[in-house]
Amino acid sequence: MALRTLFSKKAFTTASGFRPIAAGDRCFLRQARGLTVAALPDLAYDYGALEPAISGEIMRLHHQKHHQAYVTNYNNALEQLETAMAKGDASAVVRLQSAIKFNGGGHINHSIFWKNLKPVNEGGGEPPHSTLGWAIDTDFCSLEALVQKMNAEGAALQGSGWVWLALDKGSKKLSVETTANQDPLVSKGANLVPLLGIDVWEHAYYLQYKNVRPDYLKNIWKVINWKYASEVFDEETA
Amino acid sequence: MQHQTLSCCGGVRASSPPPLSFRWSKIKREGGRRLPRCARIAAHLELKPPPYSLSSLEPHMSRETLDYHWGRHHRAHVASLNNLIAGTDLDGMGLDEIVVASYNKGNPLPPFVHAAQVWNHDFFWQSIKPGGGGRPSGRLMELIERDFGSFDRMLEEFERAALTHFGSGWAWLVYTANRLDVGNAVNPCPSEKDNKLVVLKSPNAVNPIVWDYSPLLAIDVWEHAYYLDYENRRADYVSIFLEKLVSWEVVSDRLDVAIERAAERAREDETRRLEDDAEITHSEAVEMYLDSDADDSEAE
Numbered sequence: 001m002a003l004r005t006l007f008s009k010k011a012f013t014t015a016s017g018f019r020p021i022a023a024g025d026r027c028f029l030r031q032a033r034g035l036t037v038a039a040l041p042d043l044a045y046d047y048g049a050l051e052p053a054i055s056g057e058i059m060r061l062h063h064q065k066h067h068q069a070y071v072t073n074y075n076n077a078l079e080q081l082e083t084a085m086a087k088g089d090a091s092a093v094v095r096l097q098s099a100i101k102f103n104g105g106g107h108i109n110h111s112i113f114w115k116n117l118k119p120v121n122e123g124g125g126e127p128p129h130s131t132l133g134w135a136i137d138t139d140f141c142s143l144e145a146l147v148q149k150m151n152a153e154g155a156a157l158q159g160s161g162w163v164w165l166a167l168d169k170g171s172k173k174l175s176v177e178t179t180a181n182q183d184p185l186v187s188k189g190a191n192l193v194p195l196l197g198i199d200v201w202e203h204a205y206y207l208q209y210k211n212v213r214p215d216y217l218k219n220i221w222k223v224i225n226w227k228y229a230s231e232v233f234d235e236e237t238a
Numbered sequence: 239m240q241h242q243t244l245s246c247c248g249g250v251r252a253s254s255p256p257p258l259s260f261r262w263s264k265i266k267r268e269g270g271r272r273l274p275r276c277a278r279i280a281a282h283l284e285l286k287p288p289p290y291s292l293s294s295l296e297p298h299m300s301r302e303t304l305d306y307h308w309g310r311h312h313r314a315h316v317a318s319l320n321n322l323i324a325g326t327d328l329d330g331m332g333l334d335e336i337v338v339a340s341y342n343k344g345n346p347l348p349p350f351v352h353a354a355q356v357w358n359h360d361f362f363w364q365s366i367k368p369g370g371g372g373r374p375s376g377r378l379m380e381l382i383e384r385d386f387g388s389f390d391r392m393l394e395e396f397e398r399a400a401l402t403h404f405g406s407g408w409a410w411l412v413y414t415a416n417r418l419d420v421g422n423a424v425n426p427c428p429s430e431k432d433n434k435l436v437v438l439k440s441p442n443a444v445n446p447i448v449w450d451y452s453p454l455l456a457i458d459v460w461e462h463a464y465y466l467d468y469e470n471r472r473a474d475y476v477s478i479f480l481e482k483l484v485s486w487e488v489v490s491d492r493l494d495v496a497i498e499r500a501a502e503r504a505r506e507d508e509t510r511r512l513e514d515d516a517e518i519t520h521s522e523a524v525e526m527y528l529d530s531d532a533d534d535s536e537a538e
Contacts, residue, residue, distance in 0.1 A: 065469070066470055158351055158442055159406035159407070159443075160405040161405075181404055181405035201461065202406075202462050203461050203470060206462060206465045206466070207465065207466070211310045211311050211462065
């Protein structure tokens with residue numbers, strides 16, 4: 001999995017107005033409590049390997065800047081949360097929740113997203129077969145209909161957010177969901193497991209597709225990693 | 239945008255959003271029948287050009303950004319708005335009214351995102367100019383110093399709002415006038431302190447006129463506003479906006495209008511209060527008169 005436990009000295013940035021914690025405190029906390037820090041996962045392919053569907057420039061910025069910022073800010077917020085909890089500072093605990101949700105959600109969502117993509121010459125775009133393929137036919141009539149639905153909902157989403165192919169762990173049914181900003185899929189239902197997510201924030205496509213989000217959505221299917229989606233589906237429905 | 243009828247498949251989750259072509263407020267004319275398409279009033283809001291050429295904000299905001307931001311995004315909202323309101327109650331209304339009506343007190347109708355984004359972008363282009371930046375003066379500076387402590391503190395707060403906004407949206411400097419949005423509720427001790435400058439942020443298309451505030455300055459923090467020129471570096475975009483682009487003259491003019499508007503409404507409130515008082519006094523007097531009249535008749 002992409003989330004590695006990482007113990008390291010980090011240079012704390014004061015992004016989003018958070019106070020940096022003194023280095024001494026930070027080391028003590030980490031060793032005493034074994035705080036697991038989120039880390040930026042590596043991609044399984046080069047930045048340029050998804051071209052022409054998604055440009056190398058977008059992939060680099062998306063991974064190295066946007067996702068990294070979520071990771072950094074999430075870790076900052078967790079450290080501050082730990083201090084606040086230790087001091088019994090309930091106001092600070094509550095105040096930190098939106099930053100944790102936003103940055104933590106951003107980290108979760110993007111970690112899934114990188115696994116949802118694959119270069120064409122490594123199987124990207126190859127449609128799903130067997131179990132997931134049949135489930136799609138049952139719940140959406142056809143793969144084309146599913147793609148159309150996800151594209152329609154992705155294009156219609158106002159502002160920033162994600163469009164998901166979701167599996168309900170309880171009913172074993174597939175559905176298309178959208179979430180706003182960096183809300184993870186579970187915020188739409190505790191039973192929902194993400195099989196595929198498509199980032200429709202402007203940073204995901206603007207340099208290449210400008211305002212034409214529908215073109216981005218049409219093209220991204222060429223590099224979608226259905227194998228990953230099938231693996232998650234099989235695991236959850238076993 | 240299509241919506242699939244999935245009646246061919248069993249066990250489908252009903253998770254699709256409501257249809258976009260909903261029926262709301264379509265006005266009926268001429269005895270209940272809608273006018274034929276050719277005779278319907280066509281909504282005619284226009285895409286206003288910025289008050290400067292599209293290249294003149296370079297190097298701070300590129301021609302390319304203006305071409306897309308104004309030429310595609312803003313233009314598309316105007317077209318969508320005209321499309322959605324044609325033949326409805328909103329057709330023919332002023333843009334401000336359309337924004338407030340379609341906001342529908344927090345439960346926005348489909349035209350809202352387009353109406354508000356047209357309003358927001360018109361406002362945004364007018365808030366900046368080539369050779370902008372510097373410092374304000376006069377009454378605007380006085381109020382900034384009164385309400386924020388200093389000009390630099392106000393800039394800090396504005397920057398922080400713009401940088402800490404999660405997702406798409408806008409950051410604003412507004413002039414508030416403490417009005418309660420309930421028909422019969424009155425601010426019992428209105429004072430000049432209720433009217434002040436405030437920094438706030440709003441998500442997606444929302445803008446402060448729906449809260450009955452007077453916006454003075456706006457910065458667009460949707461990614462499309464800065465991505466071509468600054469990529470992910472929103473902080474650089476916001477600093478440059480404040481240092482090189484903002485037109486404090488326009489902000490100052492807007493403040494004058496806002497103050498006048500607040501004074502006008504205060505006068506209206508006062509008049510209404512006096513009229514209400516007079517009405518109560520008058521009706522009491524009539525009652526007393528009737529009672530004494532009855533007494534007289536009995537005496538006779």
